[in-house]
Amino acid sequence: MKRLFASAAILASLASGLALSAVAQAPAKPAVPATAGPAKIAVIAFQVAVAKTNEGQRDFSGLQKKFEPKQQQLKALNDEVQNLKKQLQTQSATLSDADRAAKTKAIDDKEKQLQSSLQDARSDMQGQMQDLYNSLASKVYDVMEGYAKQHGYTLVLDIAQQQTPVLYAAESTNITQAVIEAYNVKSPVPPPPAGTPAAPTPKSPSGN
Numbered sequence: 001m002k003r004l005f006a007s008a009a010i011l012a013s014l015a016s017g018l019a020l021s022a023v024a025q026a027p028a029k030p031a032v033p034a035t036a037g038p039a040k041i042a043v044i045a046f047q048v049a050v051a052k053t054n055e056g057q058r059d060f061s062g063l064q065k066k067f068e069p070k071q072q073q074l075k076a077l078n079d080e081v082q083n084l085k086k087q088l089q090t091q092s093a094t095l096s097d098a099d100r101a102a103k104t105k106a107i108d109d110k111e112k113q114l115q116s117s118l119q120d121a122r123s124d125m126q127g128q129m130q131d132l133y134n135s136l137a138s139k140v141y142d143v144m145e146g147y148a149k150q151h152g153y154t155l156v157l158d159i160a161q162q163q164t165p166v167l168y169a170a171e172s173t174n175i176t177q178a179v180i181e182a183y184n185v186k187s188p189v190p191p192p193p194a195g196t197p198a199a200p201t202p203k204s205p206s207g208n
Contacts, residue, residue: 042153043169044144045160045176050137052180055189059132063125070121077117081110143183147175 050056084107092100148156156175159166184191 039154040152041155041157042148042151042173042175043157043159043166044174044179046137046140046144046158047133047160049144049176049179049183050133050140053136053140053183053187053189054191055183055187056136056140057192058189059136060129061192063128063132067121067125074114074117074121077110077114081107081114084110140179140183143186144175144179147179147182151175 051060084103088095088100088103088107091103095103144156153175157164157166157169159169159174
């Protein structure tokens with residue numbers, strides 16, 4: 001069954017609600033059927049696996065480059081605000097009250113424009129990154145599920161999540177790199193050229 005990827009607030013709400021519902025209503029059941037053998041557990045840094053696939057590196061680097069012009073615009077606007085503040089500080093003693101008030105208002109207007117542009121850019125980038133992550137994560141999950149079944153794992157824990165109750169795991173149980181390699185075999189996307197800067201690892205929609 002495919003994993004569903006929800007927003008942080010929805011995911012937290014659903015997780016909390018389902019947990020309480022399960023405790024209150026569901027009859028006690030063994031974790032595994034009585035006839036099953038011993039559990040075989042693996043761990044994975046799932047969002048790292050998504051980002052480090054060839055496809056993830058290509059797509060997240062592409063998204064970062066897409067927003068570089070906007071980042072330059074925001075930097076230029078921020079520099080303008082800082083210069084106006086320095087001018088006001090330097091000239092304040094010689095300005096009339098009316099001029100000082102006009103310059104102060106101009107700075108306030110520029111700062112509001114900067115904050116609004118920053119928020120819009122951040123929201124736009126986060127939305128596109130989440131869409132990209134969700135799409136790719138669904139495909140990586142399918143590969144991880146197949147890998148786990150093929151190697152007899154009965155439970156896979158995501159150690160990239162802060163709420164995962166994993167205090168220690170032997171390196172031999174970590175299937176992150178194996179899943180990355182398995183995904184790359186199935187994907188037609190080649191590895192990035194040598195020397196390409198690594199794209200930032202995206203946060204999953206759960207916010208971790």
